[in-house]
Amino acid sequence: MGGFLQFIWPIVSLLSIPLISAVLSNTPVPRTYGIVLFRMFDMLDVYGPSEILQFIGGSYPTNIVYIAETLEPVTTRPVMAAMNPLNSSVYPSLTPTHVFETAPDLDVLIVPGGPGWRNPTSLNATMAYIRETTPKVRQVLTICTGSALAARAGILNGKRATANKFSWPTTVAANPNTTWVPSARWVEDYSSSPPIWSSSGVTAGIDMMLHWVEKTYSAENATNIARFIEHVRITDPSIDPFARNETVAEQA
Amino acid sequence: MGGFLQFIWPIVSLLSIPLISAVLSNTPVPRTYGIVLFRMFDMLDVYGPSEILQFIGGSYPTNIVYIAETLEPVTTRPVMAAMNPLNSSVYPSLTPTHVFETAPDLDVLIVPGGPGWRNPTSLNATMAYIRETTPKVRQVLTICTGSALAARAGILNGKRATANKFSWPTTVAANPNTTWVPSARWVEDYSSSPPIWSSSGVTAGIDMMLHWVEKTYSAENATNIARFIEHVRITDPSIDPFARNETVAEQA
Numbered sequence: 001m002g003g004f005l006q007f008i009w010p011i012v013s014l015l016s017i018p019l020i021s022a023v024l025s026n027t028p029v030p031r032t033y034g035i036v037l038f039r040m041f042d043m044l045d046v047y048g049p050s051e052i053l054q055f056i057g058g059s060y061p062t063n064i065v066y067i068a069e070t071l072e073p074v075t076t077r078p079v080m081a082a083m084n085p086l087n088s089s090v091y092p093s094l095t096p097t098h099v100f101e102t103a104p105d106l107d108v109l110i111v112p113g114g115p116g117w118r119n120p121t122s123l124n125a126t127m128a129y130i131r132e133t134t135p136k137v138r139q140v141l142t143i144c145t146g147s148a149l150a151a152r153a154g155i156l157n158g159k160r161a162t163a164n165k166f167s168w169p170t171t172v173a174a175n176p177n178t179t180w181v182p183s184a185r186w187v188e189d190y191s192s193s194p195p196i197w198s199s200s201g202v203t204a205g206i207d208m209m210l211h212w213v214e215k216t217y218s219a220e221n222a223t224n225i226a227r228f229i230e231h232v233r234i235t236d237p238s239i240d241p242f243a244r245n246e247t248v249a250e251q252a
Numbered sequence: 253m254g255g256f257l258q259f260i261w262p263i264v265s266l267l268s269i270p271l272i273s274a275v276l277s278n279t280p281v282p283r284t285y286g287i288v289l290f291r292m293f294d295m296l297d298v299y300g301p302s303e304i305l306q307f308i309g310g311s312y313p314t315n316i317v318y319i320a321e322t323l324e325p326v327t328t329r330p331v332m333a334a335m336n337p338l339n340s341s342v343y344p345s346l347t348p349t350h351v352f353e354t355a356p357d358l359d360v361l362i363v364p365g366g367p368g369w370r371n372p373t374s375l376n377a378t379m380a381y382i383r384e385t386t387p388k389v390r391q392v393l394t395i396c397t398g399s400a401l402a403a404r405a406g407i408l409n410g411k412r413a414t415a416n417k418f419s420w421p422t423t424v425a426a427n428p429n430t431t432w433v434p435s436a437r438w439v440e441d442y443s444s445s446p447p448i449w450s451s452s453g454v455t456a457g458i459d460m461m462l463h464w465v466e467k468t469y470s471a472e473n474a475t476n477i478a479r480f481i482e483h484v485r486i487t488d489p490s491i492d493p494f495a496r497n498e499t500v501a502e503q504a
Contacts, residue, residue: 043306044481047299050344051454054295054328057340064342073347076306088309090316092302094344095325144482166480201482202303203458228418229296230396230453230494232484242482 029060029216030107030138037068037096038126038149040116043076045143046094048206049110052213055225060217067103068096069125079119100129109137113145113164113201117152118174127153140196141212143205147198151175156196159189164201165242183243185234186211200240207234281312281468282359282390289320289348290378290401292368295328297395298346300458301362304465307477312469319355320348321377331371352381361389365397365416365453369404370426379405392448393464395457399450403427408448411441416453417494435495437486438463452492459486 033053035046046066056062068074077091078084098104111130117123130153134140142150147163148171150156156178163171163180172180181187186199186208199208210233214222226233234241285305287298298318308314320326329343330336350356363382369375382405386392394402399415400423402408408430415423415432424432433439438451438460451460462485466474478485486493 042303043299044296044303047295047344050342051294051296054342057338057342058336059338060340061338062340062342064344066344084310086309086311086313088312088314090302090306090309090314092299092316092318092346095347164480165482201480203455203481203483206455227494228416228453229455230417231455232486232493234484241484242479 031061032063032065032104032106033108033110034065034067034098034103034106034133035110035112036126036130037066037074037094037112038114038116038123039074039119040076040078040114041074041094041112042114042144042202043092043094044202045112045114045146045205048203049112049141049143049209051229052206052209052225055228056213056217056221059221063104065098065103065106066094066096067098067100067129070099071096076114078115079122083115100125103129103133106133106137107139109133109140111140111142111146111150112205113143113147113149113167115145117145117149118170123149123152131155134194134196137194139194139212141208142196142198143208144199144201145171147171147178148175150196150198151178156198159191159196160187161189161196161198162187162200162240163198165240165244166201168244183240184237185240186237188237200242204234204242206231208237211235211237283313284315284317284356284358285360285362286317286319286350286355286358286385287362287364288378288382289318289326289346289364290366290368290375291326291371292328292330292366293326293346293364294366294396294454295344295346296454297364297366297398297457300455301364301393301395301461303481304458304461304477307480308465308469308473311473315356317350317355317358318346318348319350319352319381322351323348328366330367331374335367352377355381355385358385358389359391361385361392363392363394363398363402364457365395365399365401365419367397369397369401370422375401375404383407386446386448389446391446391464393460394448394450395460396451396453397423399423399430400427402448402450403430408450411443411448412439413441413448413450414439414452414492415450417492417496418453420496435492436489437492438489440489452494456486456494458483460489463487463489 325345
């Protein structure tokens, strides 16, 4: 397997460099991240953060657990035929690692979005898990309309948050107890414990997650990961190319 | 379920608008996309294109098939313990829909990257499938080090291509029969049939895929999808923020 190591070593050594600073630091970094899955989740909301944490796992002992109501594969396929009028087969599944009852203690809870957040009938167990887990974690991160689901679960009452700007009207209408920020790549709310960060749509979650890595691990880690995945970062949360400016005007 | 439709309709109607132009067009669009899976694939190389095609599937009858050597879930977990020195659990799996022998005829073959492309011993069936399928499709799209795997399979001999810039030295060294373009967000090679497009690293695949949507379906589709996923596009393939400029100098 010498040839294999020869090819692989550049990546192993990339990931080993930041390990030194982690060992020297006095602040313990998170170890267990939990991502909630529900039918019609947005795949990039889940895999954007997962990819970034996969790199972190090379430098810091890290677990990602995928948590859902049952251990059945969770599909991105719509519930209703009307949402797939051409009967396309474009819907991958992800098999959870845990159900809500058996999930381990988490350091960080991640709530992805996706059209399934709107499901009026099947999210009670999911919302209960989010509500009961939030007080026990160090941080909550919501991606895209994941903040709409988090708001439905009640954990964003009285807090500032943002969400996917395309789905903005339904997100805001369904969740009036949150102060929605219409122009933000992501929002960091520290008004109570745990802090809750929420990102704008889908790939905004990658920017928020790289910022999380920068604040939690190191700027070098964030830079290295962005360089590896060739992601052109937005590093200032106030820069929002997809902002709902008409909504800003309404609220002004 | 009235409430559900009320929430969902904005997305259904987004996806229905381009359907009209598809029906009126004389050029048939692709129907079946196949993505090759192998151990240690890069998850965003697979799910970036998948997410974009999932939107397309709302407007055009579309299938994505995930093809691997067996129907066992394909994991992103490294083969060797040395590549996961902290024993992290950060490696999701994807269950294929088909094996190489039973895969349907494809219109478009997508080859993702990931560190597994380097595996010296276990990719023979994967490379044989890529080699035998390429002449039968209308287009090949490679993402990140997927072009390195495609080159190993022999389909990039004498062609121009690009790849992940961080993994550039090993990609170039392992595949001397390809003209590697060190500064390109993506490369379109039309020198023989089928054309082969190759992207730079990971999120560059999203830019290439949106360009594919623009050329194959419509600019409106690409714009709508980018807006929905809030991806800040690079639309000019010659703009490469991660270019290997020292390699440009070497080759000049």
